[in-house]
Amino acid sequence: MVESASQNLRGRITIATSQPIVFCKDIHLSAHIIDGRAAAERLRRRVAEHTAGLKPQGLIPGLAVVLVGEDPASQIYVGSKTRQATEAGIRHFDHRLPATTSTAELIALVRNLNANPEVHGILVQLPLPAGVDSAAVLATIDPEKDVDGFHAMNAGRLALGEPATVPCTPLGCLILIREVMSDMAGKRALVIGRSNIVGKPMAQLLLQNDCTVTIAHSKTRDLPALCAEAEILVAAVGRPRSIEGGWIRPGAVVIDVGINRIDDGSGKSKVVGDVDYATAVTRAGAITPVPGGVGPMTIACLLLNTVNAAIRQRLGTNAETLRI
Numbered sequence: 001m002v003e004s005a006s007q008n009l010r011g012r013i014t015i016a017t018s019q020p021i022v023f024c025k026d027i028h029l030s031a032h033i034i035d036g037r038a039a040a041e042r043l044r045r046r047v048a049e050h051t052a053g054l055k056p057q058g059l060i061p062g063l064a065v066v067l068v069g070e071d072p073a074s075q076i077y078v079g080s081k082t083r084q085a086t087e088a089g090i091r092h093f094d095h096r097l098p099a100t101t102s103t104a105e106l107i108a109l110v111r112n113l114n115a116n117p118e119v120h121g122i123l124v125q126l127p128l129p130a131g132v133d134s135a136a137v138l139a140t141i142d143p144e145k146d147v148d149g150f151h152a153m154n155a156g157r158l159a160l161g162e163p164a165t166v167p168c169t170p171l172g173c174l175i176l177i178r179e180v181m182s183d184m185a186g187k188r189a190l191v192i193g194r195s196n197i198v199g200k201p202m203a204q205l206l207l208q209n210d211c212t213v214t215i216a217h218s219k220t221r222d223l224p225a226l227c228a229e230a231e232i233l234v235a236a237v238g239r240p241r242s243i244e245g246g247w248i249r250p251g252a253v254v255i256d257v258g259i260n261r262i263d264d265g266s267g268k269s270k271v272v273g274d275v276d277y278a279t280a281v282t283r284a285g286a287i288t289p290v291p292g293g294v295g296p297m298t299i300a301c302l303l304l305n306t307v308n309a310a311i312r313q314r315l316g317t318n319a320e321t322l323r324i
């Protein structure tokens with residue numbers, strides 16, 4: 001159930017409901033705040049319960065994490081992933097390599113991990129250092145162990161509507177949309193951004209859920225007009241607060257994928273989304289905050305993908321997996 005906070009023009013009140021708030025003529029309400037931290041915690045708990053149930057069958061899901069170089073942000077991400085994997089009962093195999101590692105060495109490592117039956121998921125932390133052929137490394141990952149869902153085989157399966165491992169961030173977005181909108185059929189959805197890891201798979205997921213999907217990108221004309229139509233808006237742009245609140249259709253479900261570090265005015269940095277939250281929250285029906293929205297879902301979905309990869313590899317492709 002989503003926590004909701006609502007506000008009228010004269011003061012703050014709080015109500016609890018799982019439905020998007022209806023706008024009245026003289027009372028302007030603000031959006032449900034979709035609590036990504038709570039949703040991620042629920043998903044992690046389900047994954048942990050499922051993993052515990054697999055143990056008596058001798059199956060311990062295994063995740064190999066490959067980190068190349070010293071990028072501080074990547075080190076933090078990898079630390080969070082391995083810690084949360086352990087908490088969910090997933091065994092992790094860490095491979096920390098120097099920035100001088102060659103493409104050939106990485107490909108050799110991935111081939112070894114492909115052949116290791118204790119490893120069910122392989123995560124190569126991006127970005128890889130300049131000079132490494134990232135596409136060649138990712139293409140070497142066995143599609144069944146591709147828990148990031150970046151392999152062309154999984155992207156293709158997703159586009160064809162076949163069973164696929166779905167990239168973690170758009171999968172997390174879909175779960176959050178479902179928290180406030182159980183039936184998406186016929187809804188007008190706008191995805192802003194066309195990257196292979198967020199925008200394109202997000203559009204495919206919305207299409208699978210019977211939305212009428214528009215994809216906007218850096219060459220799109222009149223983005224405000226497209227936003228004004230969108231009942232579901234997913235922003236994955238990488239430009240801080242670039243989606244203005246006034247563009248948003250009243251009552252829309254707004255999912256903000258952006259993670260942008262900006263100066264907070266006092267010399268310190270803070271993280272903001274792609275959506276101008278302060279103005280959007282007064283028009284949207286439901287909105288994810290940044291931080292605390294999509295971000296926590298990404299790792300939770302990685303754990304989900306790892307457990308399901310382990311089930312399929314050990315028990316067969318028709319085995320019952322953990323569904324969202």
Ligand code: NAD
Nearest residue numbers: 169193194195198217218236237238257258259294295298
């Ligand atoms: P990207 O740079 O690969 O893609 C950005 C997309 O935005 C491009 O397709 C581009 O065409 C589009 N774009 C750029 N300027 C635009 C404009 N003016 N109007 C419309 N579209 C425009 O980025 P990405 O990897 O897809 O990530 C997007 C954002 O999401 C970033 O802030 C990133 O940090 C964040 N992100 C968050 C998570 C998470 O876990 N929450 C995961 C991945 C990415």
